[in-house]
Amino acid sequence: MATSILLGATALLLYLGAEAFSIAHLRQEKAWLGILARSLLTLGFLVHFGALEIGGRITHTVPYRDLPTSMSLFAWMVAGSYGILRLRHREGSTGPFLLPVAILFLAISLVTHPVQAPAPDPKLTGALFAFHVTLAILGYAAFTLSFVLAQLYLIQIHQIHRRKLGVLFSRLPALDVLSRMHHTSIGIGVVAMTVASTLGLLWAKQNWGTYWDPKVAVTFLLIAVYVFCLLAGRLLGWSGKRIAILSIAGYFLLLFSYTIVNLFITQEHVFR
Amino acid sequence: MSNPDESPLLLVGWDFRQTPVEVRERLAFTPEKIEAVVARMRQEGLLAECVIVSTCNRSEVYGVRGPAAVEGDPLLALARYISEFHGVPHHEIEGLGFRHMGADAVRHLFRVSAGLESLALGEHQILGQVREAFRFASSTGHTRTVLNRLFQKALEAGKRVRNETGLNSRPISIPGVAIELAQKIYEDLAPRRFLILGAGETSSIFYDLLVARGAKNIEVVNRTLEKAEALCQRAGKAYPWEELASRLPQADVVVSATSSTEPVITREDVRRAVAQRRGQPLFFLDLGIPRNVDPGVADLNNAFLYAVDDLQEIAERNRQERQREVGPAMDILEEELQDFLAWLGSLAVVPTITALRRKFETIREAEFDRSLEKLSSLTPADREKIRLMAQSLVRSLLRRPTEALKDEADPTRRLERAEAAQYLFDLDLDSKD
Numbered sequence: 001m002a003t004s005i006l007l008g009a010t011a012l013l014l015y016l017g018a019e020a021f022s023i024a025h026l027r028q029e030k031a032w033l034g035i036l037a038r039s040l041l042t043l044g045f046l047v048h049f050g051a052l053e054i055g056g057r058i059t060h061t062v063p064y065r066d067l068p069t070s071m072s073l074f075a076w077m078v079a080g081s082y083g084i085l086r087l088r089h090r091e092g093s094t095g096p097f098l099l100p101v102a103i104l105f106l107a108i109s110l111v112t113h114p115v116q117a118p119a120p121d122p123k124l125t126g127a128l129f130a131f132h133v134t135l136a137i138l139g140y141a142a143f144t145l146s147f148v149l150a151q152l153y154l155i156q157i158h159q160i161h162r163r164k165l166g167v168l169f170s171r172l173p174a175l176d177v178l179s180r181m182h183h184t185s186i187g188i189g190v191v192a193m194t195v196a197s198t199l200g201l202l203w204a205k206q207n208w209g210t211y212w213d214p215k216v217a218v219t220f221l222l223i224a225v226y227v228f229c230l231l232a233g234r235l236l237g238w239s240g241k242r243i244a245i246l247s248i249a250g251y252f253l254l255l256f257s258y259t260i261v262n263l264f265i266t267q268e269h270v271f272r
Numbered sequence: 273m274s275n276p277d278e279s280p281l282l283l284v285g286w287d288f289r290q291t292p293v294e295v296r297e298r299l300a301f302t303p304e305k306i307e308a309v310v311a312r313m314r315q316e317g318l319l320a321e322c323v324i325v326s327t328c329n330r331s332e333v334y335g336v337r338g339p340a341a342v343e344g345d346p347l348l349a350l351a352r353y354i355s356e357f358h359g360v361p362h363h364e365i366e367g368l369g370f371r372h373m374g375a376d377a378v379r380h381l382f383r384v385s386a387g388l389e390s391l392a393l394g395e396h397q398i399l400g401q402v403r404e405a406f407r408f409a410s411s412t413g414h415t416r417t418v419l420n421r422l423f424q425k426a427l428e429a430g431k432r433v434r435n436e437t438g439l440n441s442r443p444i445s446i447p448g449v450a451i452e453l454a455q456k457i458y459e460d461l462a463p464r465r466f467l468i469l470g471a472g473e474t475s476s477i478f479y480d481l482l483v484a485r486g487a488k489n490i491e492v493v494n495r496t497l498e499k500a501e502a503l504c505q506r507a508g509k510a511y512p513w514e515e516l517a518s519r520l521p522q523a524d525v526v527v528s529a530t531s532s533t534e535p536v537i538t539r540e541d542v543r544r545a546v547a548q549r550r551g552q553p554l555f556f557l558d559l560g561i562p563r564n565v566d567p568g569v570a571d572l573n574n575a576f577l578y579a580v581d582d583l584q585e586i587a588e589r590n591r592q593e594r595q596r597e598v599g600p601a602m603d604i605l606e607e608e609l610q611d612f613l614a615w616l617g618s619l620a621v622v623p624t625i626t627a628l629r630r631k632f633e634t635i636r637e638a639e640f641d642r643s644l645e646k647l648s649s650l651t652p653a654d655r656e657k658i659r660l661m662a663q664s665l666v667r668s669l670l671r672r673p674t675e676a677l678k679d680e681a682d683p684t685r686r687l688e689r690a691e692a693a694q695y696l697f698d699l700d701l702d703s704k705d
Contacts, residue, residue, distance in 0.1 A: 030435065160456060160576055165586055170442060170452075174459035175553060233551030239574035240551060 004058065007051035008072060008110050014044030015079065015103045022095035026171050034092055041099070045083060048076045048106070061125065064133045068109045073134070075106035077141035081188060085145065089181050091173050097148050123207060132199040139193030140254065143226065146185040147251040150244035153178045157241055179240045183230065186247065190226050193219065214265045218257040225250040279374030280418060280684065281616075282319070282341075283381070284351045285332030286369035288391055295368060298360050301326035303408060309357045310414045316340060318353060320684035321419040323409040325384065327401050329391055334381060336418045339681035347371035378422065378612055382605040385430030387439065394439035394594045394601075399430040417688050421615060429608040436604060439597040442590035446583045447481050449590070450557045453578055454525050457555050462486040466508075467523035469516070469536060471499035474529035474559050483507050491519055495530075517541060521548040525555045528564040536560075539568040546574050557583075616687075621677050624690040627699040628673065632666045 021037035024030075052073060055063045063069040079102040086092055156178060159169045172178070197219050201211050229247050232238035238246075286299050301309070301324050310322045317340030325332045333354055337346050351371060355362045372380050380389070385402050387394040406423040409415045415423070434440050443449050451461070458464050466482055468475050471494040482490055483506055490508030493516050494500035500510035511519055520526070520541060530536055537556070542565075546554055551574065558565040558579040570577040617623075640662055644655060673693060680686040693699065 028436075028438075029441075156456070160453070161570070163578075163582055163586070165453075165589075169456065174455060175457050177459050237547060237550045239546075240553065241573060243551070 004051045004055040005110060005113055007047055007054065008106065008113075011044045011048035011051055012103065012106050012110060014040050014047060015099060015106065018044060019096060019099045019103060022092065022099060026093055026096050027167070029171075037092065037095060038086075041079065041083065041095075045076070045079050048072075048079065052076055062130045062134050064137065066114060068112045068114065070133075070137060071105045071112075072109035074137050074141055075102040075104075075109065077138045078102040078105065078144060081138070081142050081145050081185060084188070085181050085184055088184055089173075089177060091177055091181065093171050093173055094149065094152060094178075094181065097152055098145055101144055101148065126203070128199055128203045128206075132196050132203055135192045135196035135199070139189045139196055140258070142185045142189030142192060143251060143254055146182055146189060146226075146247055149178060149182040149185060150247040150251075153182060153240060153244045154248075157244075175240060179243075182244065182247065186226050186229050190223060190230065193223050193226075197223065215257065215261055218253070218261050222250065222253050222257060225253060279377075280320075280336045280687070281374055281377045281422070282335045282337055282346055282350055283332065283372040283377035284347055284354060284369065285325075285330060285371075285380075286365070287330035287332070287389065289389075290370065291365070291368045295360070295365060296329075296331065299331045299354070299358050299365070300328075301331060305357075306408065307412055309354070310409070310412070312357075313350075313353060314338065314414065317682075318346075318350065320682050321416050322414050323405055323419055323423060325402055325405040327398070330384070330389075332380075332384070334377065334419065334422070336416075336684045347373060375609065375613055378426075379605065379609055381422065381426045382429045382609060385426040386433035386601055386605060387430070388433075388598065388601060388605075392444055393591065394444075394597070396430075396434055396440050399427065399434070402430065403427055416684050417619075417691065418616070418684055422612065425608055425612045429605055432604050432608070433601045437597045437600045439594055439601050442593055444587050444591045444594060446559075446580065446587055447477060449583045449586045450478075450527075450559075450578070451481065451485070453576075453583075453586075454555055454557070457553050457576060458524055461525075462488065464524040465489040465522055466491065467519055467526045468492045468503075469526065469528040469564065470494055470530035470560070471496070471503045472529060472531065475527065476503060478527045478529070478557075478559075479503055479508075491523070493519060520554075521545040523554065524552065525557070526565075527557045527559065529559040530564050532560065532564055533562060535564060535566045537565045537569070539566045539572065542566075542569045542572055542575050546572060549574070559583075618694070619687040619690045621686055621690050624693055624699065625674055625677055628693060628697060629670060631697055631699055632670060636662050636666050 018037045018040035021033050021040060025033035025037055052063050052069075055069060055072075059069075063073050079099070082095070082098045082102070085098075086095070152172060153175065156169070156172050156175055159165060159172075160175070173181070197216070201216065204213060204216075205211055225246065229243050229250065232243055232246070233240070286296055288296070291299070306324045306326065310319070310324065313319045313322060313335070317338040319335035319341070320338040321336040323334045325334070331354075333350060335350065341349060348371070351365075351369070352362050355365055370380070381402075383389045385399055387396055387398055390398050402423070406415070406419075406427070410420065410423075443452050454461060454464075461482070462485065464487065466487055466489065468479060468490065471492055475492070475494075479490065479492070488507060490504070491511055492500040492503050492508060493511045493513055494503075495513045497510060497512045500512075504510045516536070520537070521544075526537070528537065542554065542556075553574045553576060556565050556569060556575065556577040558577060561580060563579055565577055565579075567577070567579070569575050640659060644650070644658075650658070677686065677689050677693065680689060
């Protein structure tokens, strides 16, 4: 467990370094700053994987047994999703805004990490369950990135409308690039969450004997909102601004699902 | 090299600051003229090396003093030569332009390369023009050690300023600001559809700018169709004014520059167009005075409107931002300047000869001591004879190289010889041993 925590702390430092160089790169466009930020992020991502892998071997499962380890997995997925976005759209200036999510969750995970791994729950095992939880966390990570990107889109559109053309305006990507990045992250989230929910339903039928859980209804509503975000522009002619606002609203629904629904409405999705 | 009069570097020039355009036109150089005048100046020994930077804003002659420019004021002689070459009586340009020598000439070239001497502060086309001037001079054999190094350093300095300061990060011309804004809505402008309203001078400037940026889908709508067709000769398509409403929803960027006294695009026109665009933003650049596009368009979702006043204000703000970057840019140039001057200083003849003698004396003493250890049977008188012989040998060996360095009249050749001597004998000019 100590090795896992040590690697987690190393990954955190590497992410912090990547964040620092990303900010520096945003301020002054020197190629080497961008290269350093990318390298530290990649290294942090690999070391973080090592931490999760070792933790998983100790507990004999994917690291979602308790809240701290699931937060660490979430942080890793955020970093990975950002890496995919960066590769897909060749755009690094959003890094300073997206990486703090991974840093924050990994830091909380390390601070609250239990000294001893919790005893395994024999019910919560098997490939179906593991894929369900892992993909759901990937979905949350992608939606979190889309939440930040939607805000960046609104900031950029506000700057253009209000003629506030400062450093942030010149460094942030064009509206169409932000829109595409937003679209990609929602796409990843929708696919991951849909597959995760389907696997979850199958697992629930096998173990609970029923598909029904209030969480299921909220999750499908969440997926519906994000699917609408993907289609609203092309089918209904919605502006990027309206889609961004809807996406932010969708994220509040996600937070509602993650907190109120988990804690007060259903007892089946609580980390114990 | 500390005394500027000893410096081999000369510069005479005329730029937009001190010289009116009608005089600059008479002093401008074509490549043929450059080739002719430089070849003549080198043949007559006025300059040993020469690069001429000639643009619409400046004519500048950089040179290394030749053997014939030893006496008198070499800068005045050079200025007279250039004015006579162009057939401009020297008294007509007396007091115009500038003349620099040594470090001042180097500093001026570095400032030019960095865009600090440009009409539009920080513009970077000048770096390409300096590069082209140097390439031309070097390909015609008019540069050697000094100007090769000087211009390479100037290009490096210009590049550093561009990369390490914000001097060129934001546009300061209205078309530049307009393009930057459009690129913040659509990153890649080449595949976008542009609609230009009007076929006058402003429309023409934007048309050229868009074509230069690779835009393929350009449509021009004008009240006189023939004028629109004349504008679209290189790319794009002309439409009569009546088709404006049908073309509007197809466009991504609308540039409006008509002479109409009333708005030609209303809020309702844009609302309808945006509704048909399936969420794609529509960007308006209203360059008409009075305004061509209803200001209420700016409030519509997915429509962005910038008028000429907005663009001017942004351009002015960017100009002020650039002004703030001059200090950091000068720091970089001074650093590069000191680097170049240290190199140039290292090629001075006197320190080279001193270092050469020091090197030979060190070798002589070491060899003398080593040999005497083996010849212990020698008397002190014999030892003294051998020591004197060795000293004489060194003096004889150094006589010819010293003369070759000191007596060379051509400064560039003199510097080249000094450099060769430093390389061949591995001389350390800083050593005081």
